[in-house]
Amino acid sequence: MILIEQLRNIAVFASLSDSSLHELSKHMELVKHPKGAIIIRADKVEPNFFVLEKGIARAYCNGENQEITFWFGQAGNVLFSFNSYINNRPGYENVELLENSTLIQMRLNDLFSLYEQNLEIANWGRKIAEQELIATEKRLIDRAFKGAAERYQEFITQSPELNKRVALKHIASYLGVTQVTLSRIRAACK
Amino acid sequence: MILIEQLRNIAVFASLSDSSLHELSKHMELVKHPKGAIIIRADKVEPNFFVLEKGIARAYCNGENQEITFWFGQAGNVLFSFNSYINNRPGYENVELLENSTLIQMRLNDLFSLYEQNLEIANWGRKIAEQELIATEKRLIDRAFKGAAERYQEFITQSPELNKRVALKHIASYLGVTQVTLSRIRAACK
DNA sequence: TCATTTTTTTAACATTTGTAAAATGTTGCC
């Protein structure tokens, strides 16, 4: 159980009334994990939904000889195994904390029950999925229209915090290039 | 106004009760457009939400010297301007019908009112966004892990109908390659 | 059917990006 005042500071909860926030908070708890912790594992149904209260995280898939980072989370972002959340099936992604972090944690089953009971919370969940959807689609389109150098410039402009705190190898795969290519891009614009 | 029996044949409505379906159907109408019609235009807020009842469609963005197709819709798919639907702002995409098509059309404002009134419909809207989200994210990940040839093989396996009915130039940009590259891939696996 | 337009393929060449391996830089810890 978490205090409503604490949730009010987190942007993702801004649209909710006190009463809905209270309903949610009953099922939430605060957990801490150290840097390097893997909080979601591929091939396992993850029963929890998280909000990153403090810290940063990355989601990645394991390929044959490489790891691809395809998502970064910062304080205030929601964090869940897409396939567990949406289809109740094992996910394809691992989520690793890149710093010592604090997470708000809630059972998916509790969240799903609230979706079936509370109209405001159901619409809140809808908007979360919609915002993630539009961000993901924009990234897909950017891959087609923008070169790797331009995507990198945009990344450091729009996510200066991540740029400071995340290893370049993770940024490289997030941008869809190898680390060598990213090094070349960085060398070219010095 | 559309008959409930007609909607029952469309997979996306399967989870809804008769009563919710009736609420939706009050605001729906059936419209026909010819092949080549542009039903959603970039830089314009599109006030309607559509379900493709018959036909196929593609969403594309205009670049400097190229058009990038990033989405295909078939019978049963929902179809809307993401930015209009989600942020009430002009979109970035055009949607063109690739065949003579029949569409179920509904005002976004009517849909949004139902989201605020009807729990079942709000959760239905949530699931639509979630399904689109997971499909889009999988495509983004596939771009990183799979070569263009493999993505093409998967496309023709998973979307044989689109493969038959859509021009190769559109498939090429959907897969993230030029038409020349797709031609080479097709020549190599003959 | 024929002519016209559009789509698809092919070719030659340029560019980008990838791969592998070595060199350099950074960090944390004893």
Place this chain on the structure above:
DNA sequence: GGCAACATTTTACAAATGTTAAAAAAATGA
């Protein structure tokens, strides 16, 4: 400090894809 582990850059070369232009094939409409 100095070692060990890890991250980043650099180099040389290979592979994939892009660009441009032209030819071939297919679709369209009178």
